[in-house]
Amino acid sequence: MNSVLTALRVFEAVADSQPIGLSELARRLDVPKSTVQRCLKTLHEAGWVRPTSEEGRWSITGRAFTVGSAVAAGDHLRDAALPALSALQSAVGETIHLAVPDGDELVLVERLDSPHQLRAFLALGTRLPLHAAATGKAYLATLPDARIAAYLQSAPTKVTAHTRTDPVRLWNEINLARKRGYATTEEELHEGISAVAVALRDRTGVARACFSISGPSSRLTPELFEEYGSKALLTRDTIERVLR
The missing domain is CATH 1.10.10.10 (Winged helix-like DNA-binding domain superfamily/Winged helix DNA-binding domain)
Structure with missing residues (x-):
């Protein structure tokens, strides 16, 4: 024992x-x-x-994914998040991904699919690199500077030709995400897919999960980032009120 x-x-x-x-x-x-x-x-x-x-x-x-999913269900994360995320999905018409932290990655635990035939798709259980996914960058923005620096020192690798790996550029993106409350990516995780994401925090300020609005870059253009970011932040506030 x-x-x-x-x-x-x-x-x-x-x-x-x-x-x-x-x-x-x-x-x-x-x-x-x-x-x-x-x-x-x-x-x-x-x-x-x-x-x-x-x-x-x-x-x-990733074996922690099973346990993490059970914890997410047990502490009502899904119950708290899904109604608001469903409303967000209806409003924007794009796929919503919900992911939870697992070390230096996030693990996808929920997906609300877009009704469009051409849409973003990630399988549940997919592991998301913090520097390449919008949810990952939103999560990084919640971490202490020392943990971010340690992650960037691990030499993040390119996932697509558009993945940003330069520490200076990533720091700039993290600081921008901290300032405006949401993070964005353009074809950094998958070719042809862009995303806007925010983090969900508990009452102590620790990020418990992150969610994203993801869609084809031809439809989810940079001109929509601010609008979708604002909608995501309102959704975050709704979910966090329930969680607390």
Whole structure:
């Protein structure tokens, strides 16, 4: 039983501070390095944690999606969000995606499809890179500067030819998202798709989820970003009032 509890503590510590190294985990948990290493090995073999591109550091994996979805349902996130998101989808006529944080990525947990034949589509469970997805940029804008800097130092990669990876440009976008309350992307996650997104925060200011309005770039043009951003912010306010 003690070994199980220790492994759970290690998993929670990784989730809380990822990416994180063995020495820091041992220090934070006040557990011998050898014990932490065994726990990491077991969690890795079970598919719950993975080594990152930074040598010797760990983060959690997508297996947390199932648990995260259960938590989202259990704390009424979907119940609170879906009525307002459905109203938003009807107003703009584009696909709405709802995603929750999972380390240095977001995981898609809900989708409201556009009635148009040509539309944005992401499968539930899709993992979204923070620097390439509008929801990811909206999430980044809620994080402390130190966590953003650490993420940008991990050398984000291009997902499409339009993905922005330059740290200076990404910082500018994050600061702009902080200023106006919403983030945007143009064909950075998928060719031909643009999006506008905002973050949903709890009463402490921590982002619990993000949602986006996504559609073909031929229809969701930059001229609509401000209008859709305003609609998304009003929807965010409605959902956050219910959540609180």
